[in-house]
Amino acid sequence: MPGPGGGLAADDPALTEQASYLLRPSSHMGEGLPSPTGAPMPSSSPRWAWSFVQPHRAALLLSFGLSLVGVAVGLAQPWLTKRIVDDGLMAGDANLLVTLAIGMVGVGLLSNLLSGVNRWVYVRASALVLFAMRESLYGHLQSLPPRFYATWSAGDVLSRLDGDLAEVQRFAVDAPLSAVNAIFTLIGAVALMALLDPALTLVAFVLLPAQILFLRGVRPWVERSTRAVREGAAGVSGFFVQRLSAIKLIQSVGAEAQESRRLAGLNQDFLTSLLRQQMMSFAVGGVPGLMSSASTAAVFLWGGLRVIEGGLSLGALIAFTAYLGRATGPAQTLLGLVTAAQRTRVSLDRVTELLHERPAVLPPAQPIEPPSGGGALSVEGVVFAHEAGSPVLRGLSLDVPAGAKIGVLGPSGAGKSTLVDLLHRHYDPQAGRILLNGIDLRAMAPAALRARVAVLGQDAPLLPGSIADNLRFGLQRVDEAVLREAVAAAQLSDWLARLPRGLDTPVGAWASSLSGGQRQRIALARCLLRQPDVLVLDEPVSALDAESAVRLSAEIDRLFAGRTRIVISHRAEALADCAAVHRLENGVLRVDSSDRVGEAA
């Protein structure tokens, strides 16, 4: 194990490898896409999508095989009709009529059975593909730094994670199957039509090129109107995500009516684009329908004349028109797939933009387990800029012996939260290094580091679930006795005793039913359960009244006595009992002599 100061050096090959990864421009980041298996990443977004379909190839091939059998069975039905009319009815063969009628029922039953099995196989494989894509994207989102969450809107991320991903999955799973299915049905139907009457087949398809040209011509309009509907839907869901999390602000500034009007405006825009898209689909769908009717009429006219002349049997004409009906659908499916591909491209681009967001830190290839016990921290010449050219920290150094309590004082915007993010390895320093017990933080797995260094911040985030769930959050197993001990230490016992469901009391989605003090105490108990070596206190009592703040600070000191504590504040009074206070100014720390602490506010 490296001794003090002997952790991973900045020129260590493992770090150089990480640094070069992190410095690569995001536009070249194909191979950085998260893969479902953790294997080497595919270099393009269609390949990324395909990599989730591949593990389900067998199920999808089975579904494909069942579809083909379904197509064959479906195509057999008009042929049976022909035989019923020509060989049964017209020939007056009652026995054959009965046999063929029974055959028709059998074919119908088989077709239903196959499509039931097919639906189960297909829905399961399709859902598993979607879940794997979502899990991979969510895993990627969890690796992104605070900077990402500060710049992206939650509604936008949600609409990409939900609607766009589903669109990509639908196409990736559906398109190959639908295309092959349509091609086989089309080829089968046309071949059987040609077998029945080649000349009539030419009559039937004389209008097909016109249909293809029409659908190609209107495609850009269809795509534009579909995109407008998707963006409109994303706008409305984004509105709800943003507004519901800021409902208190809306109420406190009396903006309810204004917000309702804003929603009505968004709804109106959405309705306009929805109506436009629906009318467009209706018109686009109607024209080929008219052309199909014209083709069918031509077939009846021409074929009917041939039946009257005796050149074609009535059964053959009936079977022919049934095949014509079956060929029209697949032809339109194939044309529709081209439009769907373009719609999917839009969604895939939106998902890829999320995938191209880079994690700010990478776990080392061979992480060093941080030794437990003792929490000596050493910050050595750390430089960090959120934006190139304007560093927030400019060579900051700090030594905190194990078990010491030190304060960091600095005005708003000085870089205190940035320092906390570096201590928790949400970012890595751009120069310099931070050592815990002599080991560079970059040599440790972030999760292992965060188990040793806990942060108690200004806001105490809680998740929906019970109070106990929130206390145990992120920990594998916590004994009931240990949980109750932490609750008692954080002085939550009296309050919990008054709640009818105690620790099982559900915390509302935004935990607004809890006071700031109760939330902070829950967060404190959560820290206690983790037993960290270092506790970083980033203004944890700033939301409390003076008396509660003093009480909670005293409790923290009692509970974490002997552990390393770094108290961060812009108020000098909050740091009065620290062994040393460092003032953060112009991106560096200077020791603030204890007699100046009182003036700092």
Ligand SMILES: Nc1ncnc2c1ncn2[C@@H]1O[C@H](COP(=O)(O)OP(=O)(O)OP(=O)(O)O)[C@@H](O)[C@H]1O
């Ligand atoms: N994601 C970011 N992108 C760009 N600049 C950022 C980002 N986060 C913080 N900054 C900037 O870095 C500087 C330091 O911010 P930081 O939040 O660390 O200050 P602070 O001392 O914690 O302030 P406060 O006491 O108000 O929380 C500020 O100028 C801030 O605008």
